[in-house]
Amino acid sequence: MKQLTFTFPEDAATSTGAPFWSAPKRFPRPLQFSSSDPGHLQFVMAASILRAETFGIPVPEWAKNPKKLADAEVDKLKAKFIAGRIIPAIATSTAMATGLVCLELYKVLGGGHKLEDYRNTFANLALPLFSMAEPVPPKMMKHRDMSWTVWDRWIVEGDLTLRELLQWLKDKALSAYSISCGTSLLYNSMFPKHKDRMDRKVVDLVKEVAKVEVPSYRRHVDVVVACEDEEDGSDVDIPLISIYFR
Known part of the structure; x- marks a missing residue:
């Protein structure tokens, strides 16, 4: 100092x-x-x-002090004074963001609102600056006759093996080269040892490799797949895949 x-x-x-x-x-x-x-x-x-x-x-x-200390009681006027000094401390960016999110949630819960009724808000309390704009639609991604956004997911019914999942994607003209769950890699075409997993159930690989506990009430597992177009080899960013094994 x-x-x-x-x-x-x-x-x-x-x-x-x-x-x-x-x-x-x-x-x-x-x-x-x-x-x-x-x-x-x-x-x-x-x-x-x-x-x-x-x-x-x-x-x-x-x-050791056996006494249990408590805040001294104050009268109503003193309590109002203490509360009044606290109010400026809660006017933070966190409180502002929470209020704006709740405002949009009221619209969702109320129902009957069009997309144009919702707002994105950009704010800076230091300036201060508040700017609202209509939300833009999510980017649409396409592959052959399919289209999706970041909000979509693909659902596969059945307790598939790794080979069956790869074939399911191949039927869509997609060549998968990597499958992961969380931070764990379930399959990668570059690793020769991963070929031994081809006939293993995906849910079993999730339990064994990713160390994910699958409770009895859960019906699906989610995997992230990196794949490319079979024709030109370009990467295709597909949605999250949910495998319903029960």
Whole structure:
């Protein structure tokens, strides 16, 4: 701290001439310990007990305070004053974002609203800036006679093996070269050992390789597949695939 105050004294200024120690920065002033200050003594006692608990040192009974402290009761006027000082602290970007999300949720729950009734909001409390815009439709991706967006997913019925899943994609003119669940790789065409998994059930690979617990009430598992067009070899970003094995 002494080095900091030496480098940036209380009257230090930035390159633009503005005071360096301006809000929210405050010039630090080291405290000088005083045995007559109750706050200093309470800190020493609390820090000593904390270190004793941390290192497993028995705390003497006389050091423990059996009293349970509670906030002193205040009258209605004092309570309103305390609450009034708290209100500015909740006007944060988090509170603003939560309020805007709830506003859109009211529209969803109310029903009967068109897409044009919803809004995307861009805000910056520092400026302050509030800008609302109509949401644009999601990007439409196409492959042959199929089309989808990032909100879609493909559903496959049946307890498929890895080979059957690859064939299901091949029927759509898609060549899968990687299948993963979470952060685990279930299949990759570059790894020769993965060919031994071709006749394994996908759900079994999810349990064994990805270490995912599949409870009895769950009917499906989700996998991410990276594949390419069989004709030109270009990557095709397909939706998440849900395999309903029950």
